Amino acid sequence: MSKPDHQAWLDNALQGVLAGEPVENISAVQPDIATDEAYALQRQLIDMLVSHGGWGRICGYKAALTAEPAQQAMGVHEPVIGVLFDNGAHTANGQTALAITPDRPVLLETELGFTLGQNINSPVTPDSVTDLMSTCQAMIELASPNLQQRPAGVDLVSTNSASYGFIQSAFTADPKTLEVDQLEVSLSRVAPEQETLHSFPAGTVMGGQYQALAWLINTVLAQEYPLEAGHVLMTGSIGSMHPGTPGEYLADFGVLGQLGFKL
Numbered sequence: 297m298s299k300p301d302h303q304a305w306l307d308n309a310l311q312g313v314l315a316g317e318p319v320e321n322i323s324a325v326q327p328d329i330a331t332d333e334a335y336a337l338q339r340q341l342i343d344m345l346v347s348h349g350g351w352g353r354i355c356g357y358k359a360a361l362t363a364e365p366a367q368q369a370m371g372v373h374e375p376v377i378g379v380l381f382d383n384g385a386h387t388a389n390g391q392t393a394l395a396i397t398p399d400r401p402v403l404l405e406t407e408l409g410f411t412l413g414q415n416i417n418s419p420v421t422p423d424s425v426t427d428l429m430s431t432c433q434a435m436i437e438l439a440s441p442n443l444q445q446r447p448a449g450v451d452l453v454s455t456n457s458a459s460y461g462f463i464q465s466a467f468t469a470d471p472k473t474l475e476v477d478q479l480e481v482s483l484s485r486v487a488p489e490q491e492t493l494h495s496f497p498a499g500t501v502m503g504g505q506y507q508a509l510a511w512l513i514n515t516v517l518a519q520e521y522p523l524e525a526g527h528v529l530m531t532g533s534i535g536s537m538h539p540g541t542p543g544e545y546l547a548d549f550g551v552l553g554q555l556g557f558k559l
Contacts (some may be wrong), residue, residue, distance in 0.1 A: 302340075302455040306340055306341060309341055309454075313456070314537050316399045316440075317442075318443055319442055322419070322450060322451055323450055331376075331452070333450075334453035335355050335454075338379075338454055338457075341421070341454070354381060354527075355381060355382040355528060356528030356530070357380060357512060357527065358457065358530040359375050359532040360377070360378055360439075361534065362501050362532030363369045372449035375514050376514060378458065383460060384462060385464065386461065387463070387464055388465060389467075390553045391399055393545075394463060395558050396557055398440070398460070399441060401440060401539075402440050404436060404438065404538060405437040405533035405534075406436060406482075406534045406547050407435040407462075407531060407534060408498055408530070410431070410529045411432075411468070411529075412523060413429055413525060415522075415523060416428060416513060417501075419513075419517060420510050420513050426472050426506065429470035429509075433464055433552065434465040434547065435462055435528075435555075438462060440460035443455065450451070464529070474554065478497065478499065481498055481534045481535065481550070482547065483538065484545065484548075485544070485546035487558075495535070496534050500534065502532065513529065527537035542559050544556070
């Protein structure tokens with residue numbers, strides 16, 4: 297059986313990602329597509345985005361679907377990864393609410409980010425990752441599936457796993473000085489009404505932050521993406537994701553400080 301030609305889908309996906317228009321689900325084009333094929337399409341789409349230039353440069357990677365119920369709902373058996381681009385990066389100082397105006401619907405996730413202190417070319421273990429990181433910082437992911445229909449796992453993977461943007465704290469800490477799994481992370485909406493959206497320990501992600509970080513690094517390497525000093529690694533949602541409805545929000549990351557933003 298001949299291999300399907302996905303160039304038309306890739307061309308349309310590129311325009312959808314750039315313009316914020318919903319992309320056709322790859323599972324509607326090829327219902328039997330496997331996860332490894334979806335990753336191959338993701339890498340081709342990333343190459344096209346880099347060549348186009350309108351999405352910026354690769355600045356890191358993210359884990360998605362880190363919770364088992366989310367994996368089951370999407371028909372996958374492990375988390376998935378996506379590529380972060382610097383045109384979606386925002387930095388907040390924690391003192392003033394940062395104004396963000398997304399050009400598409402977004403979902404809000406509280407996460408931890410780790411910045412690589414050196415290039416990585418070989419697999420790592422949870423015990424070894426701390427020495428490879430230069431900083432740890434509070435993060436808010438602005439995720440956007442941007443698909444025409446309810447996604448399956450292969451749909452997410454092929455379109456870069458809902459990667460759209462993120463807010464990172466200007467305040468950073470040395471991960472070697474932190475008990476990262478003990479950090480209590482909360483997200484609240486503070487206007488137009490006050491509401492606590494969630495509060496969870498950071499260690500609930502994949503059994504621990506360093507387990508999640510090692511898994512992310514090893515999966516990025518397996519997908520043949522580069523891991524370079526300065527890249528940011530986001531280990532997955534701490535607590536639930538929430539629709540990014542207009543309003544003002546405050547995330548608290550304990551000793552890593554607070555992130556205030558408004559949509």
